[in-house]
Amino acid sequence: MYQIGAILYVFWGLLHLFAAFQVYKLGSRQAAAMVQGRIYQSAWNLAYFAVSVTVVAVVYNWNNNPLGYWLNLVMTSVTDVGFIIFVLAPGYVPLRPGILGPALWILAVSFSTLGQLVTRP
Numbered sequence: 001m002y003q004i005g006a007i008l009y010v011f012w013g014l015l016h017l018f019a020a021f022q023v024y025k026l027g028s029r030q031a032a033a034m035v036q037g038r039i040y041q042s043a044w045n046l047a048y049f050a051v052s053v054t055v056v057a058v059v060y061n062w063n064n065n066p067l068g069y070w071l072n073l074v075m076t077s078v079t080d081v082g083f084i085i086f087v088l089a090p091g092y093v094p095l096r097p098g099i100l101g102p103a104l105w106i107l108a109v110s111f112s113t114l115g116q117l118v119t120r121p
Helices: 002-028 034-059 066-088 100-119
Strands: none
Touching: 002 034, 002 066, 002 100, 034 066, 066 100
């Protein structure tokens, strides 16, 4: 179960690296000002979380390490809850394909949680 969760976290990370690149491209179309800088910062933060989640998945979640479980639970939850509240719910992105990231998040957390519960005494 936990290795399926790790694979789903890797997919989540890859999807969010792509999303970070799309946000960067959005920023590059803005005038060089505060808005552009904040969009670039958002792209940077998203890329950071994507890489961090992927590394934690490969190093820790693949081996069912509790530290990796909690790290990825927090990082993906913070990232996707913000996306749901500020982007998906207001309709700035269509539900399809916007729901893919949150779906991967829920599946990865679910499989990782099952792995923690089943294999821990």
